[in-house]
Amino acid sequence: MIARRLGLGWLAVGLAAAVALPWLVYPPVALDIACWALFAVALDLLLGFTGLLSFGHAAFWGSSAYATGLVAIHTGLPFPVAVLAGAVVAMVLAVPIGVLSVRRTGIYFAMVTLAFAQTVYFGANQWRSVTGGENGLQGVPRELGGVDLSDPFVFYYFALPLVLAGLFAAWRVVRSPFGRVLVAIRDNPARVRALGYPVERYEVLAIVLSAGLAGVAGGLFAVGHGFASLQEVYWTTSGKVVIMTVLGGIGTLWGAAIGAALLVLVEDQLATAGFDGINLVTGLVFVVVVLLFRRGIVGTVRHLLRSRRGRGLPDPEPGVEPASAPEVEPVR
């Protein structure tokens, strides 16, 4: 009961923050935060709740950014339709990538997804007639039944419902019986298999769902910026969303959103201050978080709350098992 009320309280705080955001920060930055937050939550669905580190999520974010842009430019449909079309493209792309990638686990999964994302990058680079190659896809319109969306402040509020719907979908997935199976797969795939669940099929479905949410985020990002560039499918984008999730706290869902907000704000501050070395700072964040702060922000808060109340076991740090020898990786 108390936990439920606490949960509702946090929900209210989160919603209030989401609504107030464009008043607090420069509106285009607010939109960036919203998009990256949904992207990071989508990644946490895989990393935190299925135990799969995708290092190629830029493939889904970026392919949707391009697809959304193309639909918006060539059909003039309202932007939410274009974004959903982009998300569908990302999900379709996720099927072959997912089916192939889940044949390896652990660190191999990360490498394989990274490699597939790079394929998408090369594809986008070569398919100049459609994607514009290095120039990117310019002039993505913000169309919605004649409403004037040119003000980023206004557009934020038209984009926010889509982001919130995406976040709600992620929350529903995690709380569903399906989500429980995913967590079980993360913790003990062999046992889940023994219980008769088709582990790979669940994993692929999780990848497709995650890709769809990442696609919504990437599509909105493209509409918000008015273009889609190769940066969207580049490996640095995949890495950035991973660090956002780890910074916020793996397996906390909302932590990913907080991590995203924090990193976007820091990068924006640095850019505004004219500091030339944003990747330097992102890299340092990576190193410091991995070495000293593996629970992430929300994970640490939860850990402190729980140990103060002194009930139950404290949260283990995510993934603190002794590194197993590489050759015992189960091959399917």
Added chain:
Amino acid sequence: MVDLLQQVFNGLVSGSFYALLALGLAVIFGMLGVVNFAHGAFYMLGAFGTYILLDSWGLGFWVALLVVPPVLFVLGLVLERTLVHRLRELDPLYGFLLTFGVTLILQDLVRREYGVQSQPYQAPSALSGSVDFGLFDYPTYQVFVLVFSVATCVLVWLLFTRTRVGVVVRAATERAELTRALGIDVGRWVTPVFGFGIALAGLAGVLAAPMRAITPLMGADLIIVVFAVVVIGGLGSIFGSVVAGFVVGMLQAVANLYVPALSQTLVFVLMAAVLLWRPAGLFGREERVA
């Protein structure tokens, strides 16, 4: 036919870089269980080190070939001792994330200093010009790279098979638990092996300096291809990574002749095929699910 032969040669030369990098990646992974994302960044540092030696001190290619790999060896030792070592007991994913962060830092440091445009570097005069193979002429420097890389791989192979240290490292790479169970102290070799892998990346960087564009990003794009190469070869296998490196390089070059659009993505297509057909990699061992 002559075109094809020439492409095979090109492929072997780019395969040399894949092989040297994959070799370092494989020994590091075997000993530490860490997939070193920063491997590409150290390759880049090797190339920049070569450039800096010439630019700042007027020291040429041959000096670089002698000096740069040992310097990177030391850098590798420092990185292992200060950072990577702290993650020893954790999920290998953290090592991947850590070295990813290190990559971003190294790249951006170099970019701030030298910008993104490529730095010029000439092949040493002894290796300029071309060799006449009867059917076609081939740049001397490329021939040198190929011979030198193959020789390095063979030397490393001899080191691993003929010396006691090598046998221990190889055993630890391929069956770490079993090696420990035999009472061999694997731990004391971890740091030197990390340095050794980094030195190999640096060596590849030195070799790349006269023939590739020297830019801060030169390693990052390459390393992702090398990841695919080691997935194809089987990351646990030292031999497999080297062979896969040369084979992938060759196939890429041949594809470049017939289907140029495919050559960049071919390695990833191959990886997909290997995942379908033999998920453990061509030379990796299959292990059944317990």
